[in-house]
Structure formats: C-alpha cells, structure tokens
Amino acid sequence: MSLPATYLALVCREYGQPLALETRPTPAAVPGSAVIKVLSALVDPSEKSRLLMNKRNIHFSQQPPFVPGNCAVGRVAAVANDATTLRVGQLVLLECFVRGRDDPNAQALRAVFEGPSPSAKRLTHQEDLWRDGHWAEYTRAPLETCWPLDEKALLGRVEEGGLGYKMSDIPYLAKHAIAYGAFRTIDLKAGETIVIGPATGNHGGAAVQVASAMGARTIAVSRNVDALRKLRESIPRVETVALTGNPGEDVKLLSQFGPIDAFLDFTPAGIQTPPYLKAFALSLKPYGRGVLAGFPHGDVSLPYGLMVGKNITIRGSLMYQPEDVRGLIKLAERGLLKLGKSSGSEVFGGYTLDQHDEAITKAHEHQVWGTQVSFELEE
Ligand SMILES: NC(=O)c1ccc[n+]([C@@H]2O[C@H](COP(=O)([O-])OP(=O)(O)OC[C@H]3O[C@@H](n4cnc5c(N)ncnc54)[C@H](OP(=O)(O)O)[C@@H]3O)[C@@H](O)[C@H]2O)c1
Known part of the structure; x- marks a missing residue:
C-alpha cells in the first residue's frame, strides 16, 4: 500500500467555530507507530456541544488545533520497522488512550484529554505526537493502540460463517x-x-x-x-x-x-x-x-x-488496560458481543468528511443509546 503525499483531515482550530477540512502532508511511520488508512470513524453525540457550541466538559481539556475523533477502524498503510506482528493491509481498531512508554501512568486521550500531569501533557502538546484523533483519511497511531481485528469473522458473510457486520459497525467497540x-x-x-x-x-x-x-x-x-x-x-x-x-x-x-x-x-x-x-x-x-x-x-x-x-x-476506572481491549475484541469476534443492527442499534455510517456538519448534528440529535453515527471513507 503506497502512501499519498497528502491527506484530508477535519481540524478544530477554535472551540465554537466550524471545523476546517484541511490538506496535510501524510506522516511517516516513525519508530513505535503505524500509519492507518481510516475506513470508518465514530461521531460522538457530545461532539456538537463540545466542538461547535463550546460547551465543554470541565474534565476534558484538549487545546486546539486538533483533529477530533476518538474511535475508528482502519487498515495499516505503513508500519514502523520496530513493529513485531502488525503488517500492512491488516484491519485494526483504533482507540484514543495513549500512555507514556517510559511511564504508563502518564495518560492522555487523543483529541479529548491532555491528561492531568505535565508528563501526560507531553504526549499531546506536540502537534506531531498524539493530540490528533481520527476524523481524517490517514492517522498515525502508537503501535500499542492499533488492535488487529479478525476481518473474516467480523465482516465475513453470514452464509460463510462470518458475523456479516459493516465497517461502520466496528468503531463503537472502542466505547x-x-x-x-x-x-x-x-x-x-x-x-x-x-x-x-x-x-x-x-x-x-x-x-x-x-x-x-x-x-x-x-x-x-x-x-x-x-x-x-x-x-x-x-x-x-x-x-x-x-x-x-x-x-x-x-x-x-x-x-x-x-x-x-x-x-x-x-x-x-x-x-x-x-x-x-x-x-x-x-x-x-x-x-x-x-x-x-x-x-x-x-x-x-x-x-x-x-x-x-x-x-x-x-x-x-479510567478507560482500560491494554489486555482489556484484546479481551473485548474477542467477545465481539466470537459473536457474544453484538455490533451494529444485530445489537439493536441503528448505524448511520455513510457520512463523508465534507458532510461533517450533517454527521455531527445527526449524532447530537440522538444522545440516547441505540444510534451510532460515523464517517465512512473509501479504501
Ligand atoms: N471512565 C472513563 O474512562 C470514561 C470514558 C468515556 C466517558 N466517560 C464518562 O461516562 C459518562 C457517561 O457517558 P454517556 O455517554 O453514557 O452519558 P451522557 O450522554 O453523558 O449522559 C446521558 C445519560 O445520563 C442520564 N442523565 C442525564 N441527565 C441526568 C440527570 N439530570 N439526572 C439523572 N440522569 C441524567 C441520562 O439518563 P435518562 O435516560 O434518565 O435521561 C442518560 O443515561 C460521562 O460522564 C462521560 O464523560 C467515562
């Protein structure tokens, strides 16, 4: 998979202002990271209040500019040479919880929460590190936040033994x-x-x-x-x-x-x-x-x-431990945890990045469990 020179990303430059669709240079897979082609990214019901109406949760602090989006699914497009098992082409769940490699107690949420301590803020304060989320064609992610998925089990046709999910059913797993x-x-x-x-x-x-x-x-x-x-x-x-x-x-x-x-x-x-x-x-x-x-x-x-x-x-309990994400994915891959329509939810997954206003408004109108809204990007 070859990387394009540039990619499109939705950017929050100021809370309370419309998002901007910007062209950015595609990042390289520096050691410890993978570059992921995003295929579907969840739109949280709270994002309209936070991003466009500037009604922010006092606990969550990410300063602009940043790319919003904290749950997504994508395909590995490039991977650092220190990756041991992740390979190009693999389908992965992307989540937003980043930790210091030299101090796992330094914790931040990409695009949401800079973390409570100066050491945590180091993870998100630098624009080329982990402040940006996944409302973009490509995203660079720490290797340990790219979770391989059994594509055949989750997306395979029911007649062939798969669960028959759509790509847009997957990002909610991060919730x-x-x-x-x-x-x-x-x-x-x-x-x-x-x-x-x-x-x-x-x-x-x-x-x-x-x-x-x-x-x-x-x-x-x-x-x-x-x-x-x-x-x-x-x-x-x-x-x-x-x-x-x-x-x-x-x-x-x-x-x-x-x-x-x-x-x-x-x-x-x-x-x-x-x-x-x-x-x-x-x-x-x-x-x-x-x-x-x-x-x-x-x-x-x-x-x-x-x-x-x-x-x-x-x-x-803030977020989870790494092994929890792996365990949770297994519950979904074995069909115990249902996704998408089979879970009773309605999934509105067809939004393109330039339909961000419609997508964010749709999610805002459905705050109650049972509706998921997501961007869907071409492979
Ligand atoms: N620990 C973590 O790592 C973590 C991660 C992400 C999010 N969170 C937090 O999880 C919390 C829940 O998120 P959410 O998305 O499920 O909910 P939410 O959209 O923030 O809130 C909606 C829920 O709160 C209830 N509610 C709203 N106002 C209420 C009131 N005045 N009195 C009683 N109930 C009220 C609603 O119940 P009704 O049906 O009664 O209206 C509904 O169940 C948030 O605080 C969020 O920040 C925690």
Whole structure:
C-alpha cells in the first residue's frame, strides 16, 4: 500500500467555530507507530456541544488545533520497522488512550484529554505526537493502540460463517472497551447481578451490552422508560427500572432484584451529584463491589459505617488496560458481543468528511443509546 503525499483531515482550530477540512502532508511511520488508512470513524453525540457550541466538559481539556475523533477502524498503510506482528493491509481498531512508554501512568486521550500531569501533557502538546484523533483519511497511531481485528469473522458473510457486520459497525467497540475495562477492575463474573446507571447514554448503553455479553444479569436504570425498554428488548439478560434519584425509594426499587453483586456508575459530566450512587452502594450485598466511571463535577456522601460493616469495595476506572481491549475484541469476534443492527442499534455510517456538519448534528440529535453515527471513507 503506497502512501499519498497528502491527506484530508477535519481540524478544530477554535472551540465554537466550524471545523476546517484541511490538506496535510501524510506522516511517516516513525519508530513505535503505524500509519492507518481510516475506513470508518465514530461521531460522538457530545461532539456538537463540545466542538461547535463550546460547551465543554470541565474534565476534558484538549487545546486546539486538533483533529477530533476518538474511535475508528482502519487498515495499516505503513508500519514502523520496530513493529513485531502488525503488517500492512491488516484491519485494526483504533482507540484514543495513549500512555507514556517510559511511564504508563502518564495518560492522555487523543483529541479529548491532555491528561492531568505535565508528563501526560507531553504526549499531546506536540502537534506531531498524539493530540490528533481520527476524523481524517490517514492517522498515525502508537503501535500499542492499533488492535488487529479478525476481518473474516467480523465482516465475513453470514452464509460463510462470518458475523456479516459493516465497517461502520466496528468503531463503537472502542466505547465497549471502556465498560469492559471498568468491569474487569471489579472482577465481574458471569451469572452475577450488576446494576448499571445511568444506562441509557452512549457509554451507559454500551456498558449494558458488554455486561450482558460477559454473562452477567444486568439491571439497567435511568429515568427514561422508553430508552430502558429499548435496552431490555435489544439485549439479553437485561432487566430495567426507572429510578427516582431519592436513595430511600431507589433502594426499595432495586431490592426487587434480590442481592446485588456489583454496580457501575456512569454519571454524565453535566450534572453535579451522582443521582443513583448512594442507592447503588446501599443496595450491594456484603463484599459487593462498585466502580465509578462517570465524570460528575461534584462529590457524593456515603454511609461510612455501612460501607465498612458490609466490606464494600468502590473504585474508579479510567478507560482500560491494554489486555482489556484484546479481551473485548474477542467477545465481539466470537459473536457474544453484538455490533451494529444485530445489537439493536441503528448505524448511520455513510457520512463523508465534507458532510461533517450533517454527521455531527445527526449524532447530537440522538444522545440516547441505540444510534451510532460515523464517517465512512473509501479504501
Ligand atoms: N471512565 C472513563 O474512562 C470514561 C470514558 C468515556 C466517558 N466517560 C464518562 O461516562 C459518562 C457517561 O457517558 P454517556 O455517554 O453514557 O452519558 P451522557 O450522554 O453523558 O449522559 C446521558 C445519560 O445520563 C442520564 N442523565 C442525564 N441527565 C441526568 C440527570 N439530570 N439526572 C439523572 N440522569 C441524567 C441520562 O439518563 P435518562 O435516560 O434518565 O435521561 C442518560 O443515561 C460521562 O460522564 C462521560 O464523560 C467515562
């Protein structure tokens, strides 16, 4: 595969301003990297608010200019000579979580989050490193964020034993990986009962899919009865309940499901206080586990003595460990985690880069789980 001299990329030059479609020189595959021909890149529902309306999550900090886009699928177009197994032509999932090779605790999210420390910021502050995302014809990525996919299994025709997915069904796997990483931190096991909430957003809904694929019995909660019904009807082993935000009432509502082994709290960034966290913590059985993966901007209080008396573990989870991505991909390749239409989602995958306004608006109009929007680029 020969690289062109230039490629097109969508660039955010200033928050609140339209994106620019710019021609850039194609990067070389310097040591430790691969250059990927992007084939489909997800458009997050939150990108209109963040990029065009300048309503930014206080936790997420990437300074412009940068190429947006944090989940994609593509084909390796060039690979550094220190790559050991990745080869040109291979289909790969691209994610955005980069870590310092000399300090894995220096962490940043390409196109989203510069990281909390000066060492993390080194990964994204230099334009030729890892600040840019995947809304582009080509992208250079660290080798360890290019995840080989079994193309025959995922995209092969159903009559030939494949799963029959479309290219645009694949990028959402990078969202599933966040939930899988969170579940692994609390050692979620098949057959256990886990409460997930709020469960009807882009990440919350992905988490319900993953918990079910891992064999857990999943209680999905939020306020939106219609969105909960869609989750229940689309995904196996899912039960739902609309919660009130009043811990006493919500504990009673959750008690109908018997002992709760674990919870995942995915509180959105726009709200101050996690609406369900206290009820989740109070509903856990002795030795229960909980994981916090949302980004509210306030605190929460929990009944100290009860947490001690019941030996409760609660921990945070940012993104995932590398082996989690590999494990998650296997769940999809084996058909346990469904993608695209077969997962109950509608995928609008036909947008070209110059249709960015339409794509971003479409995604913005569908904030609730069950709609995916993505750019699709020619091979
Ligand atoms: N830990 C990580 O590595 C990581 C990675 C990516 C994202 N995140 C974070 O994950 C969180 C969840 O993301 P998301 O995309 O699923 O959700 P989202 O789009 O940010 O929020 C939508 C969800 O929040 C609920 N919600 C909204 N306002 C509410 C309110 N006032 N009271 C109660 N519920 C409310 C909605 O439920 P209803 O159905 O009731 O409306 C819906 O389930 C975000 O904070 C995001 O930043 C974390």
